[in-house]
Amino acid sequence: MRAMQTTTLTHWLLYCRPGxxxxxxxxxxRQARQQRPILAEQPAIIADSGYVVVALNQxxxxxxxxxxxxxxxxxxxTIAAxxxxxxxxxxxxxxxALPGSFGALWLEVPDTNDGKLLSxxxxxxxxLLESALREQGRLQDDIPNTNQHLPRLHIFFAGNFSGKSSALIGTSDPRNSAATIMGIVRQSMPAEAPSRSTLKLAEAIEVFMDRSEQTRxxxxxxxxxxxxxxPGGWTWQLVKRGIRVTAVDNGPMKxxxxxxxLVEHLKQDGFKYAPRxxxxxxxxxxxxxxxxxxxxIEEWFAAGWCKHAIFNLKLPMKQRVVALDSALGGIRTRLDEEGINYKMIAKQLYxxxxxxxxxxxxxKG
Ligand SMILES: C[S@@+](CC[C@H](N)C(=O)[O-])C[C@H]1O[C@@H](n2cnc3c(N)ncnc32)[C@H](O)[C@@H]1O
Known part of the structure; x- marks a missing residue:
């Protein structure tokens, strides 16, 4: 077993979509750098692994x-072998060797074909691990509202390094992390929805809004x-909640x-359409x-045409972070100039x- 070598750097394990x-x-x-000058090791990226480890003085x-x-x-x-x-x-x-006790034990694997084999x-x-940790008093029983702020213990089986399987051991703060195993909110395909795209909006609603926001x-x-x-996957998510939809697309709704x-279909250019x-x-x-x-999106909010929005930004092949910075930064600047108070969250969803x-x-402000 190899303990982390430096005391000055914190090692962060991040899961992501492979690629x-x-x-x-x-x-x-970049986020660390915005907080203070950083000292970081060059991250060792394993292409298509579905995770990264970043070491920095943050x-x-x-x-x-x-x-x-x-x-x-x-x-x-990290247990390398x-x-x-x-x-x-x-x-x-x-x-x-870790202090304290944990509110949950999550065994996880990368979101890759190799990962699926490990699951x-x-x-x-x-x-086995859960009962051993409970016996040692390291894992608290799941009593509602008592252990919700205790760190979760993650054992991440990262796969093979030169023929040896490795395990990365870490903790997450339930208030500053995803609330689901592997950070994935899976959705099942509704039989009636006309396209798989419906899953994107279903997931966005789950990820971005808590229960009370969803109801409100x-x-x-x-x-x-x-x-x-x-063909209507996103519209379907809305009409199933009783929301009336003006669906703008030259293509057919299916x-x-x-x-x-509840649907009015308009064969128009979405970039020119304005609501009455x-x-x-x-x-x-x-x-x-x-x-x-x-x-x-900026125009819609500045004109006061909508109160809430969920939208996709397609990623370019290269310089994705730069392209997103510019697109999202543009929206922030415009809304600030217009004196609009807002909350914006962006995620690459499952x-x-x-x-x-x-x-x-x-x-409200
Ligand atoms: C990824 S599909 C949308 C899938 C849809 N959200 C669903 O869940 O079924 C993209 C759609 O955008 C439409 N589209 C692209 N440019 C458009 C434009 N300028 N105005 C209106 N629709 C446009 C295309 O016709 C296509 O149907």
Whole structure:
């Protein structure tokens, strides 16, 4: 077992969509740099691994403000070569070196094909490790509202390094991390929805809004505009909540949405459409440059045409973090100039591929 070598640097373990490791690391370093001058090791990126480890002299990072990170974990130990015959002993020894007790034990794997193979093992291993930690008093029983702020213990089985399987051991703060295993909020495909894109909006609603916001902000009788609506997956999420939708797209709405009493389909250009009066929601999934979509969103909020929005920004092949900075920075600047108070959260969701999803809502101030 190898303890982290330096006392001055904090090691952070971040999960991400495989293929976005560079963006994930770059963004964490950028956030740290905004807080104070940083001292960091060059992150060792393993392409398509689904995770990165970033070492820097920063005691805290803000999960909510990281777009590419699915999870934010403080890494304490790396077991580089886990013996196949007895994985329990070295893991228990590593956990014994950590202070305090934990509110939950999460065994996790990368979101890759190799990771999927490991998940059979983690399912078998979970009860063994859990009961050992409970016996030692390290894992608290799940009593509602008592252990919700205790750190979660993560054992991440990262896969093979030169033929040896490794385990990364860390903790997350429930107030500054994703609330789901592997940072993934899976959705099941509703049979009636006309496209798989519906999963993106379903996930966005789960990730960006807590239960009370969902009840308050998505109510029967509300009015929404869906730009780039066809064939109707996003519109379906709204109408199933009793929201009336103006669906703007030259393409056809399909299935139940082709003739739905809550849907008005307009074959128009989404970049030219303007609502007759303020609507509650704007949702937008048009495949366009992020700068062009960001400009459109700015215009909608500045004109007071909507109160809340969920929209996609398609990612360019290169310089993704720079492109997003510019698009989201443009929206912030414009809303600040207009004196609009708002909350904006951007994430690459599990169901997002070469894109991210943004939630923007006006707040009281
Ligand atoms: C990714 S699909 C949207 C899928 C949709 N959200 C769903 O859940 O089924 C993108 C859509 O944007 C539409 N689109 C692209 N540019 C547009 C524009 N300028 N005006 C209106 N629609 C546009 C395309 O016709 C296409 O149907």
């Amino acid at each position: 976005f490791e560079q963006d994930c690391a770059q963004e964490a370093l 005691q805290s990072l803000c999960y909510r403000e990281l777009i590419f990170a699915r999870q934010l974990i403080r890494l304490h130990h 886990l013996p196949e015959r007895d994985r329990l002993t070295p893991i228990l020894a590593a956990v014994a 059979t093992f983690t399912r078998r291993f979970q009860p 902000l998505l109510r029967q009788g509300m009015q929404a505009v869906d730009l780039g609506a066809a 299935g139940v949405l082709a003739k739905h009493p 009066k303020t609507v509650d929601w704007l949702v937008c999934d048009m495949v366009e440059k992020p700068s062009k979509v960001a400009k459109l 169901h997002d591929r070469e894109e991210i999803t943004v939630f923007l809502t006006k707040t």
